[in-house]
Amino acid sequence: MTEAAKAAWRTRVRAERSALPDVSGAVTAHLRAFLRARGARVVLAYRALPGEVDVGDLADAFELLTTRARWRPAPHLTLHPWATATERSRFGALQPPADAPRVDRARVDAVLLPALAFDEVGFRLGYGGGFYDRLLAGWAVPTVGVTPEALVLPDVPRAAHDVPVAFLATERGVRRVKGR
Numbered sequence: 001m002t003e004a005a006k007a008a009w010r011t012r013v014r015a016e017r018s019a020l021p022d023v024s025g026a027v028t029a030h031l032r033a034f035l036r037a038r039g040a041r042v043v044l045a046y047r048a049l050p051g052e053v054d055v056g057d058l059a060d061a062f063e064l065l066t067t068r069a070r071w072r073p074a075p076h077l078t079l080h081p082w083a084t085a086t087e088r089s090r091f092g093a094l095q096p097p098a099d100a101p102r103v104d105r106a107r108v109d110a111v112l113l114p115a116l117a118f119d120e121v122g123f124r125l126g127y128g129g130g131f132y133d134r135l136l137a138g139w140a141v142p143t144v145g146v147t148p149e150a151l152v153l154p155d156v157p158r159a160a161h162d163v164p165v166a167f168l169a170t171e172r173g174v175r176r177v178k179g180r
Contacts, residue, residue: 006058006157009125013116013151017051023148024054026171031112031144032176034167037073038142046099047085047094052114053169065103068095069131077135079103091127110142113165117151122164122177125156136163144169145177
């Protein structure tokens with residue numbers, strides 16, 4: 001699929017997402033139960049952009065970490081304590097400053113991922129930077145895509161380097177993706 005076609009998908013899904021109600025409370029309640037049942041203590045989460053499910057309320061039950069996008073030597077994400085996210089990234093989300101303490105990914109028990117949409121087998125339609133795909137490549141950690149149920153689609157555009165999630169969390173609950 002061409003980048004122009006992916007861009008058209010992103011535009012369409014953003015418009016659909018903007019019309020949806022906020023389901024953050026229901027999704028967070030399901031995530032809390034799911035993560036506790038799995039024995040998770042340290043969870044890599046994301047700072048929500050407008051329209052994304054906000055998972056910040058999980059900070060009262062887990063040690064949350066968040067990411068900072070870095071561009072050199074190649075685009076990648078670094079992990080930091082949740083509370084250090086005090087500045088706006090170029091994408092508009094809160095992120096830790098460049099000098100915030102880093103956390104080794106070996107400490108992470110689960111990863112929560114945002115997206116514009118997910119498909120039923122766990123692939124995500126992201127924002128086009130590939131940051132999460134690079135972070136997750138070769139990392140054996142439970143991954144949970146977080147989204148409103150209306151944005152779980154039969155299929156989304158994908159590339160060979162895309163890394164699917166193992167679970168989807170919506171206002172209906174947390175479920176293993178099809179085929180996993």
